[in-house]
Amino acid sequence: MKVEKKIFIFALLVTCILILIYKNNINTKDNEMTSKMAESTLTLNNFSDISMSLENLDNTIITVRINSSANDSVIFGEDYIIEAKNGQKWYTLPINKDIMFTSIGYELIKGTSFLWSTDYDILYGKLSPGKYRMIKSFRVEPPQGTPKDYFVSVEFTV
Incomplete structure (x- = not known):
C-alpha cells in the first residue's frame, strides 16, 4: 500500500473517530460554549x-x-482537540455544530519537524481568558508490526 494511501486512510479514520467521540459534546447554539464539558480521559x-x-x-x-525523533514513520492529520483547565483537571471543550476536519495526512520522518497552524475560532469560537491545551493525535507505523496511536499536547493561555 502506498504511503499516500495510508496517510489518507489514517486521516479519514481519525476524523471519524473524533466525530464519534465528541458528538455528544457538539454545541447546539452557534459560537456559544455550553457548560457540558467532559473531563479529559486521554493519555x-x-x-x-x-x-x-x-x-x-x-x-x-x-x-x-x-x-x-521516531525511527518509524509518524503520520498525523488536521484534527485536534482543545481542552480547558479548571482547577487541577482538564475538560474537553464542545465544538461548534456541523464542523468536520479535512482528510489531509502529513508524514514526519526521523529528525524532521513540521510547522502547523489553525484558527481555533472555527471549531471552538472565542475562548474566555484561561489556560488551555491543544491535543493532536499521531500514528506510528513500523514497517513490521502494528501501528500505534499517541496523543501529544501543548499548553497555551488566552
Whole structure:
C-alpha cells in the first residue's frame, strides 16, 4: 500500500473517530460554549519521540511545531482537540455544530519537524481568558508490526 494511501486512510479514520467521540459534546447554539464539558480521559505525551511546542498565538490562530525523533514513520492529520483547565483537571471543550476536519495526512520522518497552524475560532469560537491545551493525535507505523496511536499536547493561555 502506498504511503499516500495510508496517510489518507489514517486521516479519514481519525476524523471519524473524533466525530464519534465528541458528538455528544457538539454545541447546539452557534459560537456559544455550553457548560457540558467532559473531563479529559486521554493519555497524553506517552511517546517521547514526538513533541509539540507553541510557536505563536495570534488572536485565534495557533501555530505549533511538531518534532519527530521516531525511527518509524509518524503520520498525523488536521484534527485536534482543545481542552480547558479548571482547577487541577482538564475538560474537553464542545465544538461548534456541523464542523468536520479535512482528510489531509502529513508524514514526519526521523529528525524532521513540521510547522502547523489553525484558527481555533472555527471549531471552538472565542475562548474566555484561561489556560488551555491543544491535543493532536499521531500514528506510528513500523514497517513490521502494528501501528500505534499517541496523543501529544501543548499548553497555551488566552
